[in-house]
Amino acid sequence: MAHKRKLPPPRKLRTDAQRNRQRILDVARQAFTRRGANTSLDDIAKAAGVGAGTLYRHFETRDALVEAVYRTEVEKLAVAQRELSARLSPVEALRAWMLLFVDYIEAKHIIAPALNTLVAGPSKVYEASRSHVQGAIEALVKRAIKSGHVRKDLEPFDLLRALIGVSYVASGPDWRQSARRLVDILISGSRPVK
Amino acid sequence: MAHKRKLPPPRKLRTDAQRNRQRILDVARQAFTRRGANTSLDDIAKAAGVGAGTLYRHFETRDALVEAVYRTEVEKLAVAQRELSARLSPVEALRAWMLLFVDYIEAKHIIAPALNTLVAGPSKVYEASRSHVQGAIEALVKRAIKSGHVRKDLEPFDLLRALIGVSYVASGPDWRQSARRLVDILISGSRPVK
DNA sequence: GATAAAACGGAGAGTGTCTCCGCATTGTTG
DNA sequence: CAACAATGCGGAGACACTCTCCGTTTTATC
DSSP states (O other), rough: OOOSSSSSOOOOOOOHHHHHHHHHHHHHHHHHHHHHHTOOHHHHHHHHSOOHHHHHHSSSHHHHHHHHHHHHHHHHHHHHHHHHHHSOHHHHHHHHHHHHHHHHHHHTTTGHHHHHHHHHSGGGGGGHHHHHHHHHHHHHHHHHHHHTSTTTTOOOHHHHHHHHHHHHHHOOOTHHHHHHHHHHHHHHHTTOOO | OSSSSOOOOOOOOHHHHHHHHHHHHHHHHHHHHHHHHOHHHHHHHTTTTHHHHHHHOOOSHHHHHHHHHHHHHHHHHHHHHHHHHHHOOHHHHHHHHHHHHHHHHTTTGGGHHHHHHHHHHHGGGHHHHHHHHHHHHHHHHHHHHHHHHHHHTHHHHHHHHHHHHHSSOOOOOOOOOHHHHHHHHHHHEEEEEE
């Protein structure tokens, strides 16, 4: 009656299962990038050389798959936060991170809908991603507030919403420029009143 | 060889066609509000007591239907712009209009995806709506710039993007509050530098 | 009321989602 | 390594939604 036994039974996947899982992820990443976020899941399964059942067993919903595909990238944002905070002044770090966010979205425009679910409310699927992004923006904002160069009542989540929103918006030819100008406006509007 | 004859042949609809068209619009408005933006179009047709063919004849795409359903509401935004401009200081008018936009979206959260297509690029379908909204924000921003209380390089379209983006973002419990705080930040960030 | 034009409607083809379950693979045990 | 249980596979098929096509019905006109 010892050892781990009760609640979380994190079974080890059989080797073939691991292989398939990875294959699906690889194919999905390509497919999402090339053909947009609503590529047929059955197609992805086929391209990965597995049956539809296998895909759905590994990723119960489309969101779950998207999340898995982009998890590593989200983690990069968290890392960047730490790095920028160490290197730049509070406000500059915040600005730089926001710009990074924009660039990062531009490359993978697909994930915007996914990120959206992120601020939507408790959703098991995105729990991990959420805490990363949320943690990053909170750290940045708190530090900036402490430095006195940003208004005290600034809600980190508001900025996150704005960023995600802007990312969500259709990407015309000048999307990136527009997004960057908006980051400037947001930063400038975040300064203390008077 | 006289009279209008060439380009725009705006045929008058047969009375049954008019009736059906209206019925579809009514049902669609309800359905969108109650069951979200991706209610089955066949269901809407059924609820309106017409065949699927009829629905698609009147509205070639889902977007076209959404656009038609919300056209009047978008027009209200254009009217409000004029009214606010006449009554308030340039910056206050801008702020008020943006807040109105937020409220307006809150009520019909469905149209966000539609509005999105609006900034996406030339799309016949949304031409009318686009020109309304675009005209409104441009007038407001231009006036505000002229008054000197807003930076000269402010792009009206940027603000529009931000508004739509924020509207697009999932509506949690405090969505409205957050959106309103963001409008404040945007306005404040739009002031002239220094 | 006869005729042509306009509009209708719904069956069905095409496509995507997701489940179910008989069969195959894996890894463990003696 | 044989044999067995657990684990995982896969794809057929049920279901849902979109959109079209065309024979039938309704409307407007004379």
